[in-house]
Amino acid sequence: MFETAELGQKVSKEDYKAAVPVLRERLLTAQARLRDADFPVVLLFAGVDGAGKGESANLLSEWLDPRLLVTRAFGPPSEEESERPEFWRFWRDLPPRGRVGIFLSAWYSNPLLDRVHGRSDLSGFDNDLDRILNLERMLANDGALILKFWMHLGKDAQKKRFHTLEADPLTSWRVTKRDWKHWKMYDKFIATAEHTIMRTSTGRAPWTIVEGADHRYRSLKVGNLLLEALERRLDQQESSAPDNGGGAAAPSAPEQDEQEQRITVLDPLDMTRVLDKKSYKEKLQKYQARLNQLHRRARDEKLTTILVFEGWDAGGKGGAIRRVTSALDARDYQVISIAAPNDEERAHHYLWRFWRHLPRAGRVTVFDRSWYGRVLVERIEDFATDLEWRRSYAEINDFEQQLVEHGAVLLKYWLHITPEEQEIRFQARQETPYKRWKLTDEDWRNREKWDSYEIAVHDMIERTSTQTAPWVLVEGNDKKFARIKVLRTVCKALAERLG
Amino acid sequence: MFETAELGQKVSKEDYKAAVPVLRERLLTAQARLRDADFPVVLLFAGVDGAGKGESANLLSEWLDPRLLVTRAFGPPSEEESERPEFWRFWRDLPPRGRVGIFLSAWYSNPLLDRVHGRSDLSGFDNDLDRILNLERMLANDGALILKFWMHLGKDAQKKRFHTLEADPLTSWRVTKRDWKHWKMYDKFIATAEHTIMRTSTGRAPWTIVEGADHRYRSLKVGNLLLEALERRLDQQESSAPDNGGGAAAPSAPEQDEQEQRITVLDPLDMTRVLDKKSYKEKLQKYQARLNQLHRRARDEKLTTILVFEGWDAGGKGGAIRRVTSALDARDYQVISIAAPNDEERAHHYLWRFWRHLPRAGRVTVFDRSWYGRVLVERIEDFATDLEWRRSYAEINDFEQQLVEHGAVLLKYWLHITPEEQEIRFQARQETPYKRWKLTDEDWRNREKWDSYEIAVHDMIERTSTQTAPWVLVEGNDKKFARIKVLRTVCKALAERLG
Numbered sequence: 001m002f003e004t005a006e007l008g009q010k011v012s013k014e015d016y017k018a019a020v021p022v023l024r025e026r027l028l029t030a031q032a033r034l035r036d037a038d039f040p041v042v043l044l045f046a047g048v049d050g051a052g053k054g055e056s057a058n059l060l061s062e063w064l065d066p067r068l069l070v071t072r073a074f075g076p077p078s079e080e081e082s083e084r085p086e087f088w089r090f091w092r093d094l095p096p097r098g099r100v101g102i103f104l105s106a107w108y109s110n111p112l113l114d115r116v117h118g119r120s121d122l123s124g125f126d127n128d129l130d131r132i133l134n135l136e137r138m139l140a141n142d143g144a145l146i147l148k149f150w151m152h153l154g155k156d157a158q159k160k161r162f163h164t165l166e167a168d169p170l171t172s173w174r175v176t177k178r179d180w181k182h183w184k185m186y187d188k189f190i191a192t193a194e195h196t197i198m199r200t201s202t203g204r205a206p207w208t209i210v211e212g213a214d215h216r217y218r219s220l221k222v223g224n225l226l227l228e229a230l231e232r233r234l235d236q237q238e239s240s241a242p243d244n245g246g247g248a249a250a251p252s253a254p255e256q257d258e259q260e261q262r263i264t265v266l267d268p269l270d271m272t273r274v275l276d277k278k279s280y281k282e283k284l285q286k287y288q289a290r291l292n293q294l295h296r297r298a299r300d301e302k303l304t305t306i307l308v309f310e311g312w313d314a315g316g317k318g319g320a321i322r323r324v325t326s327a328l329d330a331r332d333y334q335v336i337s338i339a340a341p342n343d344e345e346r347a348h349h350y351l352w353r354f355w356r357h358l359p360r361a362g363r364v365t366v367f368d369r370s371w372y373g374r375v376l377v378e379r380i381e382d383f384a385t386d387l388e389w390r391r392s393y394a395e396i397n398d399f400e401q402q403l404v405e406h407g408a409v410l411l412k413y414w415l416h417i418t419p420e421e422q423e424i425r426f427q428a429r430q431e432t433p434y435k436r437w438k439l440t441d442e443d444w445r446n447r448e449k450w451d452s453y454e455i456a457v458h459d460m461i462e463r464t465s466t467q468t469a470p471w472v473l474v475e476g477n478d479k480k481f482a483r484i485k486v487l488r489t490v491c492k493a494l495a496e497r498l499g
Numbered sequence: 500m501f502e503t504a505e506l507g508q509k510v511s512k513e514d515y516k517a518a519v520p521v522l523r524e525r526l527l528t529a530q531a532r533l534r535d536a537d538f539p540v541v542l543l544f545a546g547v548d549g550a551g552k553g554e555s556a557n558l559l560s561e562w563l564d565p566r567l568l569v570t571r572a573f574g575p576p577s578e579e580e581s582e583r584p585e586f587w588r589f590w591r592d593l594p595p596r597g598r599v600g601i602f603l604s605a606w607y608s609n610p611l612l613d614r615v616h617g618r619s620d621l622s623g624f625d626n627d628l629d630r631i632l633n634l635e636r637m638l639a640n641d642g643a644l645i646l647k648f649w650m651h652l653g654k655d656a657q658k659k660r661f662h663t664l665e666a667d668p669l670t671s672w673r674v675t676k677r678d679w680k681h682w683k684m685y686d687k688f689i690a691t692a693e694h695t696i697m698r699t700s701t702g703r704a705p706w707t708i709v710e711g712a713d714h715r716y717r718s719l720k721v722g723n724l725l726l727e728a729l730e731r732r733l734d735q736q737e738s739s740a741p742d743n744g745g746g747a748a749a750p751s752a753p754e755q756d757e758q759e760q761r762i763t764v765l766d767p768l769d770m771t772r773v774l775d776k777k778s779y780k781e782k783l784q785k786y787q788a789r790l791n792q793l794h795r796r797a798r799d800e801k802l803t804t805i806l807v808f809e810g811w812d813a814g815g816k817g818g819a820i821r822r823v824t825s826a827l828d829a830r831d832y833q834v835i836s837i838a839a840p841n842d843e844e845r846a847h848h849y850l851w852r853f854w855r856h857l858p859r860a861g862r863v864t865v866f867d868r869s870w871y872g873r874v875l876v877e878r879i880e881d882f883a884t885d886l887e888w889r890r891s892y893a894e895i896n897d898f899e900q901q902l903v904e905h906g907a908v909l910l911k912y913w914l915h916i917t918p919e920e921q922e923i924r925f926q927a928r929q930e931t932p933y934k935r936w937k938l939t940d941e942d943w944r945n946r947e948k949w950d951s952y953e954i955a956v957h958d959m960i961e962r963t964s965t966q967t968a969p970w971v972l973v974e975g976n977d978k979k980f981a982r983i984k985v986l987r988t989v990c991k992a993l994a995e996r997l998g
Contacts, residue, residue: 024933032936054829062821065936066867067836073829078859079578104829170784173791285669292672322561330553330572330603337566343842360577368565434523437531437564 001194005152005211016216023223024063030230031064031100037237039143040095040348041230044103046112047151048189049179050161051212056151056222057102063223070095073104083302083361085402086110087135091355096347097143107132108196115192116185125192129199134398140204141391142349145233148205149222150197151212155186161213264458266473271418274478287487288327294494295328295364302361303497304408307490308370311415312453313443314425316479320415321366323483324490333364338373350374350384350392351399358403371396372412375460380452393463400469409497410469413486414457415476419450500693504651504710515715522722523562529729530563530599536736538642539594540729543602545611546650547688548678549660550711555650555721556601562722569594572603582801582860584901585609586634590854595846596642606631607695614691615684624691628698633897639703640890641848644732647704648721649696650711654685660712763957765972770917773977786986787826793993794827794863801860802996803907806989807869810914811952812942813924815978819914820865822982823989832863837872849873849883849891850898857902870895871911874959879951892962903967908996911968912985913956914975918949 011019034041043060045053057071072093081089087107095101105112111128114120120128140146153161162179165171182189201207208225212218275283298305307324309317325333336357345353351371359365374392378384384392403410417425426447429439446453465471472489476482510518533540542559544552556570571592580588586606594600604611610627613619619627639645652660661678664670681688700706707724711717774782797804806823808816824832835856844852850870858864873891877883883891902909916924925946928938945952964970971988975981 021931021933025935028933028936057829058821058825061834062817063933066817066834067838071829071834075830168784170788173788285667289669289672318561318565322557326557330556330570331574335560335565335570339566432520434520434527434562436524437527 001197002152002154002190002209005209006154006157007211008213009211009217010214011216011220013216016220019220023220023227026231027063027223027227028065030227030234031068033234033238034100034230035068035098037234038097039145039233039237040097041100042095042103042139042144042146043100043226044106044108044146044148045151046105046108046148047193047210047212048153048158048186049182050158050165051151051153051210052215052218053104053151055215056149056218057104059219060100060102060222060226064100068098069100069102071102071104072106074106074109080360083304084358085406087131087402088355088358090135091352094139094348094352096344098347107135108200112189112192112196116189125195126199129196131398131402132200133202134395136200136202136205138351138395138398139349140202141388144349145229146205147226147229148201148207149225150193150207150209151218152209153212155183157213158183158186264454265461266414266416266454266457269416269473269475271416271421271475271477273475273481275480275484277480280480280484283484284323284487287484287491288323290491291324291327291487291494294491294498295332297498298409298494299332299362301498302407303494304359304361304403304406305364305490305494306359306403306408306410307364307366308372308410308412309366309368309415310370310372310376310413311474311476312417312422313446314422314429314438315415315417316476316482317368317415319479320413320474320483320486321368323487325364325366327487328364332362333366334359335366335368338367338369351395354399361407370412371399372460372464376453376456379456380449393460396464397466397469400464400466404468409493411490411493412465412469412471413474414461414471415474415482417476419447421477422447500696501651501653501689501708504708505653505656506710507712508710508716509713510715510719512715515719518719522719522726525730526562526722526726527564529726529733530567532733532737533599533729534567534597536733537596538644538732538736539596540599541594541602541638541643541645542599542725543605543607543645543647544650545604545607545647546692546709546711547652547657547685548681549657549664549674550650550652550709551714551717552603552650554714555648555717556603558718559599559601559721559725563599567597568599568601570601570603571605573605573608579859582803583857584905586630586901587854587857589634590851593638593847593851595843597846606634607699611688611691611695615688624694625698628695630897630901631699632701633894635699635701635704637850637894637897638848639701640887643848644728645704646725646728647700647706648724649692649706649708650717651708652711654682656712657682657685763953764960765913765915765953765956768915768972768974770915770920770974770976772974772980774979774983776979779979779983782983783822783986786983786990787822789990790823790826790986790993793990793997794831796997797908797993798831798861800997801906802993803858803860803902803905804863804989804993805858805902805907805909806863806865807871807909807911808865808867808914809869809871809875809912810973810975811916811921812945813921813928813937814914814916815975815981816867816912816914818978819912819973819982819985820867822986824863824865826986827863831861832865833858834865834867837866837868850894853898860906869911870898871959871963875952875955878955879948892959895963896965899963899965899968908992909968910989910992911964911970912973913960913970914973914981916975918946920976921946 043057045057047053054073061069061071070093074089077086077089090103090107093101093103111120111125111132114128115125136146162175162183165175197207197209210218210221210225295305297303307321309321311317321335325335334357341350341353354367354371357365357367374384374396375389379389400410426439426443429435461471461473472486474482474485542556544556546552553572560568560570569592573588576585576588589602589606592600592602610619610624610631613627614624635645661674661682664674696706696708709717709720709724794804796802806820808820810816820834824834833856840849840852853866853870856864856866873883873895874888878888899909925938925942928934960970960972971984973981973984
């Protein structure tokens, strides 16, 4: 695979000097166009030590406008980073639309090194690579232009380069013991790299192998590849109709089926369930006391809890959430109310802002509305294209899987009420001055779309309720019953996990 | 001081039921007005355990619209938090304009407990309180409405409350061993609290002592106090002319003096200093090697380095920065290019976005332009009022002092060139296609304001160059000389600190 990158390709000083100004100018022009475009650029450099990963990243940040660019390299994770899924720190640093993010090794680093050092077997390694494929597919689907450069150097060339650097006392610091240690594992490293590149080079996130021995050759190569890809994408985008990120027109056939599909997972719920005031008070105290004790153990064992609340307008989310949080110490929980995204959030993949809020280990985070907005309101109101919301089921499952694998307890609540009960509550809100703010025209409009929402909820639950991240459907016509069911199931999930 | 909060004040159930709906409605109306107003609200609850700090915070988040409100309590700092100055985590959580932030104990917690447990002496304690005063003054000056509630309970009342809670197995979890431990230190705690309140109750960030024994009384009290203060402020703001945050008109007399003050700290610089190409190459390698070694030691010793670069347009900041960073491992440094603030940043105090970017221990952060924009471009272009930029010298000194006290090496570079040299560079940029983007109409306009800038730079250096956070003035007409001076002084500062 790497033969073509050991040919000794070179560029003369003169040719380089002639080519660079032209390349730089075109890169800058393309970057200026990118600023107004609707996608981010993700450049990833990986490869053999000494083949110019870092130097190429530096050079690009010299050639490009640094204000529209961010470079990130990752050392060992901090405590806060270890307390979240591995990809948390990569998400934190993803560039917004219009910007360039340059990543050094990044998400490839651990999988590669784990495999080379024998910490993962082949199937574990492939799992790691699958996760990477998911991430890159998700970003590409969201519009990102992804380019990955494998900077290559033959075994002898690497040795020679290290020796040259070491010979001069002023550059010897550039070669570390770690570099030599890695050199000894060269063959194994290259075999692993080959496997990685084969599996993760996709149409929308391709690898390019670059011969790194000659710095002029590799610089021009990287610069030109970036320029070509960027110009091509910009031309495409500018010539295509403004259709929200370039998604193909959605097939409209399924709509028909959906309108006919009338029995949903919500139908079997027994909406007559109630709890009398006395039992409610008793159970409330009982489960709050239990939750408090369970959570203390969870905190000590660094067990993270994530609770997601979705439901009909006036379904009682707020009240249920407060019954949970009032059993907890304020230092241990956080309620994230999800409204429309702000500027910065809108400039990223829709999951970005949820990654941002992931709790540290041992905490409870309650999402009052969540990433499921993508397949509910955004689907119904056409804020997301058909293609976008359809693929988000898989994206959401992958996201939640990462939370669960990292050890979090994840529960998702759907607070269900009947349309009749909703009308009663809307009326009550209208008549109680301090509740009136909760009721908007939008709520009334949403009510008219009850059937569409019911189908969206059905699809959501069917596609995203998993053993490890289940949906709990809550019969919510009686608020007391609903609150106790929420508390009870949180306790149950915690107790099961804590053993 | 607390006598008036041990009177046994109560509100009957009936009165409470009658008052709450009215209060809630007015609070919500005020909050809706706040959303469009230009200031944030900071509510702080501190006080005696069991007097209803947490409960009051919870209640307010039930009464108010939770989407416009954030509640924060703070446990022991995480590793990432300990690696930054103490206030970093408070800054992270400050509410933007139009929102309410509710803080439990927050910045008062450590000073109080340190004093009660004898970990600080009286003068150390007063220093802590001074820092708090600075923070609150800064926020108030920026427009924040700050209210602080001291929730009080007499010693016997506290004991009684704990016993009642403990008697019921369902509420006994609310009383911890820590609560009893604190109860035994009640008298000492109260004495310390008294001192705290006396020193930190200011006109624009007043304390109110609230009797906490009766939950109905305290809830109405807190709600009404918040309502009153909020309505008063909103009325004031709406009736005053739109003058950028309500700052009083600036005295214009000093302008006169300034225009006459002609000898600046920049004048004595020897702008003819140069370095020939050969010495440059030698010194570059020498200092980069040295910097690399010094930084490795700094990283191992968790010594943080913060470098600030300011200077004339085309002064050579970018080139100097790259000569520093190319001596470092990409994982260890970060360059923050400061341009116009984004939405989220604009909704906070101007220092907020710099707090946000503070590095973890052992890293190097380079600011390409910085918080000094406040006293340079914002002063010259009238983006900040006279009052605002004048008070920012003190705010900046306090900010930097916190960095230095936390152990960071902080260096600030002014890259100086003459107007003649600037013109040459502007011309060169205009003639080199790939450099043309660097030159904007604004650059030419700024050039016309050279004299005003010179005065602003002079004032800035005079007021913010301190022993622990000095400005280094760099004679920059010769780029080679400038780059070496930067590298050399960074090395010197690191070597001195590392001993």
